[in-house]
Amino acid sequence: AQRVTQPEKLLSVFKGAPVELKCNYSYSGSPELFWYVQYSRQRLQLLLRHISRESIKGFTADLNKGETSFHLKKPFAQEEDSAMYYCALSGSDFLSGTYKYIFGTGTRLKVLA
């Protein structure tokens, strides 16, 4: 089955501590992976995508095809990083031939002062 799993609903870390938001996926093919973020009272927006190999706001994500994971990491968390984070994948479904865009259930990150 195609799915994106974010095992933690809530993750609390202290300011300055490293943070890792976990994302595992199950997909019959080679999907593209994304992280989206929703800050309080703001729209859901793209944070970063695997294909760009970029670091946004100090966050990076490495695709591990062997472990089918795309964990989001930041070495030193800041209070302004507190938000809801969603992992997502996109790709063509080999069985149906249709295009799929699948989101995980999200992880709420709280960075404590």
Added chain:
Amino acid sequence: GAGVSQSPSNKVTEKGKDVELRCDPISGHTALYWYRQSLGQGLEFLIYFQGNSAPDKSGLPSDRFSAERTGGSVSTLTIQRTQQEDSAVYLCASSLVSGVFYNEQFFGPGTRLTVL
């Protein structure tokens, strides 16, 4: 340019009434998505439109839910005979080209639906 817009921003209705939620995607975006966001449930896919192709309705939770996209632009999500469990934030998103694996979705501000 203008982003994705949704109306109304808030809707309070009584159980059993029908509601219509509107989404205006970014001009030129061929793909349009509807999601439902509720506490503890994350982001739930509802329906996806791409150009003139038949929509992917696989996420609609019941036959009380339907959506249309007129002229490849504006979309309306209709919920008939609303139930209290329909209370949630309904999000619309659009993207420039579908079928390209790395396309980004642009989200609207959402419509908060409360069913009393």
